[in-house]
Amino acid sequence: MGPRELILGNIAKSLKESALSPSSRQEIETRLSAHANNTVPRRGQGENEAQTALFIAEAERVNATTERLDGLEQVGEAVLRYLASHNLPGSVKVAPHPLLENVDWSKHPTLDVARGRAEDSDQASLSVARAGVAETGTLVLHSGPECPTTLNFLPDNHIVLLPQSQLVGAYEEAWEMLRGDSNAMPRTVNWVTGPSRSADIEQTLLLGAHGPRRLHILIINDKKTT
Amino acid sequence: MQSTSRHFNSNARKGIADAKLQAALSKLSHGFPVKRLAAMARLPEFEALRDDARDIKEHTLANLGTYLEIYEAKVLESGGHVHWATDAADACEIILGICRDVDAKTVTKGKSMISEEIAVNEYLENNGVQPIETDLGEYIIQLRHEPPSHIIAPAIHLSKEQVAETFRGEHRHLQTGRNLDEPRTLLEEARGELRRKFIAADVGITGANMVIAETGTSIIVTNEGNGDLTQTLPKTHIVIASIEKVVPTLEDATTILRVLARSATGQEMSVYNTFSTGPKRPEDLDGPENYHVVMLDNGRSKMLGGEFHDMLRCIRCSACLNHCPVYKAIGGHAYGWVYSGPMGAVLIPGLQGLAETHDLPGASTFCGKCEDVCPMRIPLPRMLRSWREKAYAARLGSTKARFGLAAWAFLARRPSFYRPIMAFGVGLLALIGRRGRFSTLPLAGGWTASRDLSAPEGTTFLSQWKRGKR
Ligand code: SF4
Numbered sequence: 001m002g003p004r005e006l007i008l009g010n011i012a013k014s015l016k017e018s019a020l021s022p023s024s025r026q027e028i029e030t031r032l033s034a035h036a037n038n039t040v041p042r043r044g045q046g047e048n049e050a051q052t053a054l055f056i057a058e059a060e061r062v063n064a065t066t067e068r069l070d071g072l073e074q075v076g077e078a079v080l081r082y083l084a085s086h087n088l089p090g091s092v093k094v095a096p097h098p099l100l101e102n103v104d105w106s107k108h109p110t111l112d113v114a115r116g117r118a119e120d121s122d123q124a125s126l127s128v129a130r131a132g133v134a135e136t137g138t139l140v141l142h143s144g145p146e147c148p149t150t151l152n153f154l155p156d157n158h159i160v161l162l163p164q165s166q167l168v169g170a171y172e173e174a175w176e177m178l179r180g181d182s183n184a185m186p187r188t189v190n191w192v193t194g195p196s197r198s199a200d201i202e203q204t205l206l207l208g209a210h211g212p213r214r215l216h217i218l219i220i221n222d223k224k225t226t
Numbered sequence: 227m228q229s230t231s232r233h234f235n236s237n238a239r240k241g242i243a244d245a246k247l248q249a250a251l252s253k254l255s256h257g258f259p260v261k262r263l264a265a266m267a268r269l270p271e272f273e274a275l276r277d278d279a280r281d282i283k284e285h286t287l288a289n290l291g292t293y294l295e296i297y298e299a300k301v302l303e304s305g306g307h308v309h310w311a312t313d314a315a316d317a318c319e320i321i322l323g324i325c326r327d328v329d330a331k332t333v334t335k336g337k338s339m340i341s342e343e344i345a346v347n348e349y350l351e352n353n354g355v356q357p358i359e360t361d362l363g364e365y366i367i368q369l370r371h372e373p374p375s376h377i378i379a380p381a382i383h384l385s386k387e388q389v390a391e392t393f394r395g396e397h398r399h400l401q402t403g404r405n406l407d408e409p410r411t412l413l414e415e416a417r418g419e420l421r422r423k424f425i426a427a428d429v430g431i432t433g434a435n436m437v438i439a440e441t442g443t444s445i446i447v448t449n450e451g452n453g454d455l456t457q458t459l460p461k462t463h464i465v466i467a468s469i470e471k472v473v474p475t476l477e478d479a480t481t482i483l484r485v486l487a488r489s490a491t492g493q494e495m496s497v498y499n500t501f502s503t504g505p506k507r508p509e510d511l512d513g514p515e516n517y518h519v520v521m522l523d524n525g526r527s528k529m530l531g532g533e534f535h536d537m538l539r540c541i542r543c544s545a546c547l548n549h550c551p552v553y554k555a556i557g558g559h560a561y562g563w564v565y566s567g568p569m570g571a572v573l574i575p576g577l578q579g580l581a582e583t584h585d586l587p588g589a590s591t592f593c594g595k596c597e598d599v600c601p602m603r604i605p606l607p608r609m610l611r612s613w614r615e616k617a618y619a620a621r622l623g624s625t626k627a628r629f630g631l632a633a634w635a636f637l638a639r640r641p642s643f644y645r646p647i648m649a650f651g652v653g654l655l656a657l658i659g660r661r662g663r664f665s666t667l668p669l670a671g672g673w674t675a676s677r678d679l680s681a682p683e684g685t686t687f688l689s690q691w692k693r694g695k696r
Binding site: 002003004006007008010011012014015017018019020021022023025028031032035036037038039040041042043058061062096116117118120135136138143144145148149150152153154171172175184185186187188189190191192193194195196197198199200201202203204206208209210211212 | 250253254257268269270271274275278282285287288289290291292293294295296304310311312316360361362363366379380381382384385386389409410412413417420421424425439440441442443449450451452454455458459469474475476477478480481483484491493494495496497498499500501502503504505506507509510511512513521523527528529530531532535
C-alpha cells in the first residue's frame, strides 16, 4: 500500500471509530458549488463613496499612502510626482495591462517607462489591482500576462492603480469578481494590506522587510462615463 | 529536530534562570495581546466569526478524506503535483527528490512550522542542498542553529545584541566596524544578504496556512513578503502542508483569515495573504514552472476523532502562547521541540506519544486563558487534563509529580470537591499574593519552587466559565 492509501485509510478508520457525523458526497459537492458566505462584517457595507473613504482610512492605518485622481490622464503626472517626492529616479516598470496602455506616457518625456515583469534593478513598479476591499484597505491583485506578480514584491516602491468602480466592501465580493473573470484560479492571487514589515527583532515594528518599503495607491475615478 | 521534551523540567528551570530570555519575554504581554484586544474591539462580528471558523474546521475534519481527495484532484487539474507523506522521513525524501530532479544547489524557504517539524533543513544540508530561511526570525535562528521559540515570532527570545553578534559572525565579507546597534540596521543587512539568495535559488519551499478543496489552492500568510519572493522567483515551488490544513471553499478560508491575524499579532489582516494554484500559466511573465504539494500526516490521522481531535482545528495563530503565564515564564525552548505553549503541550504528546513528553501537560496553571483566546475554540485545558491523567495512569513521571497528580486527578474527577477547594485556594492566594504574584501554589510545587506565578484575579476559571464569562 502506498502512502496515499495508508493515510486515507487511517483517516477513514479514525472517522469510522469516532462519533463524528460525515456528510454525503452529494452534500459536500453542493456545499462546494454553493460556496456560501459565512459571517461577513458589516463595516465594509455601504455606498461606493463611503466604501472609498473607509478603504483609504484602513489602507493609511497600515502605512500605505493614497491619492485620488479624476482620470487616467492624471496617472503619468502622479507617478512622476511620487517618484520625485521620494528622490527616486524617473523610471518605472509598468504592468502590460490594457488600462495602462491607455495612459499617454509620451506626454511625460522625463519618465522612463518599461513594461514587463520586475527585475532586481527596478526601483519602482506600477500595477493594476483587480479589486480593493474597503473592510481592511486591502488590494486584490492576481497574476496573468497583464499583471506579473514580481511587480508586487521586488521593487522598493510599489504603486498600484485601483479603479474606484472596483472597490468592494468585503473579500467575498472580490472572489465573486474573480469567479466571473474565469472559471479557473490564476496561478497567484495576492491580498496586499500595506507595505512589507517585520517585528522579528525585539518585537520592534519596521517597514520594508523583504517586499516593498512603500505602497502608494492611486484611486481613479472611473464612474463618469455615463 | 531531536526532541528534548523529556527534559522539560530542567529546560524550564534553565529558561527561568536566563536573564536575557526573561528580558525578551517580559515584552510579550505589552505587544500581541494588547493589539489583539484593540482589533477585536473594532470588529463586532469577531465572536460570530470564531464560531464560523470552528464549525468550518469541524465540518472539514468530519469529512477529511473526501475533502483531501477533492483537493488533490483540483491540484492535478491545475497542473500541480501532490505527494503523500506518512511521516517526517517520507516527506524529507520526497522534497530531496524534487530538488535533485531540478539539480538544485540552493533552496529558499518561507516560514513553515511543518518544515521545522520534519527537520527538512538538516536533511537537505546533509544531502548537498543548501536551504536558506528567508523570514527574518527564521533566518536568525537558522544561523544560530536553534529551533524556533515561538510559532510566529521564532526569534522572540533574542536581544538585538545577540542578533548583531550572530550577523557579525556570519556576514564576514562585510565591514567589521559597521554599526549594528538598531533593529533597523539589522533588518537592512538581512534584507541585503537575502536579496541575492532569493534570485539565485533553484527551488522555493513554503508552508501552507490552509489549502482549499474547491480550487486546489494553497495559502501563505506573511508580513515580510519573503514567502512571495520564495515562491515566485525560483523555477520550482514546493508547498509543505499537513492533512488538517484543508478547508472547503475560498469563502471558508476567508473567514479563517479574518480571525487569524487578529488573534496572532492583532493586525486586521496580515500584509500578504497569497493564494497559489498550480504552476505559472504558459502566458504568464513570471512564476514557477513546477508546483508540488507534499501532504504530511505524521500522526494526525490517528488524532482524528479521538480525545485530542479538537487540536486539529489549530491554525497556529499563537494567541494561546501569548496569553499563557507558563509560556511567558519559561519561553518556547523549554518545551523541547518546535511547538510550544499550550498548543505545544497538547500537540507534542499527540504527535510523539507520552513516553518522552509526559511532563509537558504539567505546563499549565489551568487559568483557562488559552481557551478564552483561541480563535478556534479549542478546549486546551481539557486536553491538558486528559494528558495528565494518562501520564498518571501509565505511571510516567517523578514520584513528586505523580503524587501531585494523584491528588489533582482525585479532585478533578470529583467536581463537587474540586471547585470549592480551588475557589478556596484562589481566595487565599489572592490574599497572600497581594495583587499579582504568589510563590506557593498547592498541587503545583514543581512550578512555584523556582518561580512566582501570576496570582489569579478573583475567581477561578471554572466559576467564570459557569457564569458564562468566557
Ligand atoms: S491552539 Fe488556538 S490559540 Fe493556540 S495556536 Fe492554535 S488556534 Fe491559536
